[in-house]
Amino acid sequence: RVYKISKREISDSNQYEVYVINFCSEEFLLSEQYRISKSAKGKQISVIINDILTNYLKTKKQSYIDNTVGVYDFILPNKKIFETINWLSIYAQPAGSVGADMLFYENSQGYHFHSLQNLFQSKPFQTYKFDPKNILNTNMNGKIDVMQQLTNAFDFQMLDFFDTLGAVSNGAFGNKVICIDPLTRRYDSKSGVFNYNNYAGKKLNSNSVTNGYVNRLGGTMFNEPPAIVPGLEMGALRMAASNREQKKNSYISKNADYVANDIMIEKYLPNRVAQLALANYMRVKITVPGDPNLSAGSVITFNTYGINPVTFSQNSNDRKPDPFYSGNYLVTAVRHIVKNNGYITVIEMCKDSVATAYSTNNSGLQQLINGVQL
Secondary structure (H helix, E strand, O other), rough: OEEEEEEEEEOOOEEEOOEEEEEEOOOHHHHHOOOOOOEEEOOHHHHHHHHHHHHHOOOOOEEEEOOOOOOOEEOOOOOOHHHHHHHHHOOOOOOOOOOOEEEEEEEEOEEEEEEHHHOEEEEEEEEEEEOOOOOOOEEEOOEOOHHHHHHOEEEEEEEEEEOHHHHHHOOOOOEEEEEEEHHHHHEEEOEEEEEEEOOOOOOOEEOOOOOOOOOHHHHHHOOOOOOOOOOOOOOOOOEEEEEOOHHHHHHHHHHHOOOOOOOOHHHHHHHHHHHHHHHEEEEEEEEEEEEOOOOOOOOOEEEOOOOOOOOOOOOOHHHOOOOOEEEEEEEEEEEEEEOOOOEEEEEEEEEEEEOOOOOOOOOOOEEEEOEEEE
16 A cells, blocks of 8 residues: 655656655554454464454465464453554463564565564575675686575674673573562562573574673572572562462452453563563674565574684685674564665574584683684
8 A cells, every 4th residue: 555655856857756655565554543452251362363363454465373372361452453463472472382482573475473483493594694705616617606696695784792781681591570469469479580591492503692601699690699698689670460370269269250361471471571682682684685585584594704814715615604693593674675786685683592602711711703802
């Protein structure tokens, strides 16, 4: 649907006009027009989302929806259609995976509601690498390798990389939620704890993004405060209302007309906070030759090579991929740019892990990152 004409200008010769056409999907326009206010009793979140796409948006696009666990009672809170789906995603826990990392998004194939861990297990769509243009491989016949030209990134930019302080502050390595039930006047401070060291979720790459550094108090970045120092609480702390086990309370079940299903906030909130933060721990933007098959939600492999003067040679086969920048990434956004003189694709991607483990040596640490020793 064309929703706006902008930058309308008359040419210097007064013979023609140029303007920009802005358009969006029919579904997005409907989402902005209407809100949903209804009850959903005793349903899985995946079922509710499928109902919204089918009966409210009435979309003809394909939908790919992963099953979720838990049966909920919701009053959809008068939000716009897509806002309602994103709000439901917060509470969703994937079937067959650990945590609460469900995401709703759209790409060229249709609408998707998937667990990050399921996306992480996808087969890489393509392997890209960043090589300077004057270091091109040749095939056995001495000719330029065409496949290398098609998979060679023109440039890459690190958007976010290795921020331990930020990860500790936002609860990526460890966080805690204190659940309070205002009806029974009870609280739970033990069930809602996320510990990165105990996290059994699937990763894009084989190694963690922290080396288990032990601080002067004897604790790590993901453990609760050491018992030897009384009075300390975990820094990434949240409080949330809960209705845990209200159905088991004899007084409530006897006197209430209806008791809602357990919202399980102590299970999903700590995990979701950490998993979304970890998924965006490393973010990269690259520009590659145009490929219309690239879409958000795909997994790609990206390799860049450390420019180390000691091992550098004109043959890129002699150079090893950078151990921390390189690896598997999840594509989060794609922009296709088509002009008269060419076609390029800009990819934003992220990862939650590294291919090579960080050193466990806390003293005299030397890491080689693109030729710079820290």
